[in-house]
Amino acid sequence: MENITTKAFGNSNVDNDIAYFRKLKTKKVWSIIGKVLIYVILAFWAIGTIFPFLWAILNSFRSQQTIIQSAFGFDGLVLTNYKNLFAENAPVNVPMGYVWSLLMAGTVVIVTAIISAFAAFFIARYKGRVASIIYYFIIACMMFPIFSTIYPVFRFFHQAGFLKLNETKAFWAVVLPQIAGNISFTVILLTGFIKSLPIEVEESAYMDGASTMRTVVSIVFPMIKSAFATCAIFIFIWAYNDLYLQQLMLTGSKIVPLCLLMTKITTKDTGTDYGFMFAAVSVICVPIIIVYVCLQRFIIKGLTAGAVKG
């Protein structure tokens, strides 16, 4: 029996096997080459992404002289830049910049979330023609880029005395338009979430005698916590990073949030002390990078979900 099979299939079978293994081998080689190539491209972009940050941080530890003399050289840790940055007579106040930025972004997030949540509840639950007209009105409000509406607003704040020199009232001139600019997006996102909630829960709350306000605040809002988090991340990053309004409203004001502070270090206020500027940029970026790396899962999810739905 064995002999017959070897006779019948023997040699050709071995040949086939060899050919098959060769083919498999070349395929494997190609797939390894492909994998390596993929990693090379990805690593290239990863380095390209991190490089400017590393370069800035590295430069913040170099003296003015070495920065100008060589692009990438390094000769020991220099801490003078940071000493200058946090000195009493420094041209910019980074800690206060943080306070103002966080205060502004925080206010925008809280106010926007609260008023948008109520509006979203109205659209989601008070169905009918009016609610759908209002929904389209809110979508239409997303069409206005900030440049196209801000001038009359600026004029209003100017005439109302909000933008006087050394006033802190200018805070509201930045915060209020930002809230208005974020409402549409937040309402649209939250409406979707509230619509997907089962109405039975609210009905049973009603049966138990809860007032409408009570139902909304202690039943509906806790159920859309994750949507709130998504919105909060999105609005916070948007408000925190916005330069345009700060530049427009806060010129000459005592308030200098981080973005505005950054424009101050690049203009003549500090001369061309590169080490100092790099230290400032690093101090502004590094805490955000740390927070981002810790919360990356939520931030990435929140930002992309928000953008796609918005």
Place this chain on the structure above:
Amino acid sequence: MLYKRKWIGWLMFLPAGAFLIAFLIVPFITNVIQSFQNIEALSLTSGPWVGFQNYIDFFQKPNMGSLSATKYFWTALGNTGILIAFTILVEVGFALILAILVDRVRVGKTFFRVTFFLPIVISATAIATMFLFMYSDSTGVMEKIFGNGFQAITAKHTFRSLLFVIFPIVWQYVGFYFVILLTGIAGISEDINEAATIDGANVWQKVFLITLPMLWNVLRTCMVLAITGALKVYDMPAIIVQNGGPRGQLYFLGTYMQQAFRSDFVSYRATLAVVIVILGVILSTVSNLVLRENKDI
């Protein structure tokens, strides 16, 4: 039975509605009204009605008001157009390539995702500042990469300078579209790819005949976002090239608008604001029409 009393609902909508009306609708209507009037001084709020004269002047006169020249508007518009082309082709295109590649690797997926997305959370102002330093002659990075005497932004090479302004904008947002596309690719069911493998499809066939068509709706969202986002770009060019760069050749719509604010000619600003809104509406309608959603997926 539930939520019968309408007034409570209206009360809930009131704050949001008030904000939208006060800060978006009223200013926009003010702009529309002022664009049909002739107001030449900052202190005035209204002037004689002039019909469409402002719009005619806007497209014909080279100079309006003290500071802003309408010819820069065309520069700004052209540059924004180039920026849109780059965001669609380079930004979304490269994000797509990266997403397809990262989807194929096993080790380091999270690392690449986190790294590529990093620039999004950093303010454009900080990134622009870093690029400003990199482009500066004193730090010498450009000379190290491109050879001695190389200047990133010069009056001599307008287009090249434009590319150097566009680069950080594109660079910052690649990671954003990358994550959206990666999520989209992960949503394509494994079965289809497996079936294709059994039928003997190779890698390229799977990418071009399965992944790309299945990804169309996500890709479309990315492109629409990229187009509308390009209109709003302000921070990067504002910091990298102050006042429109050499000879005003590097204005974008955002930075040009900011420049126009310095003019005393109120009507001109109002006209510009209305033109930008109309432009935005046209652009998003056109992009939604051209890039149609595929409902079969």
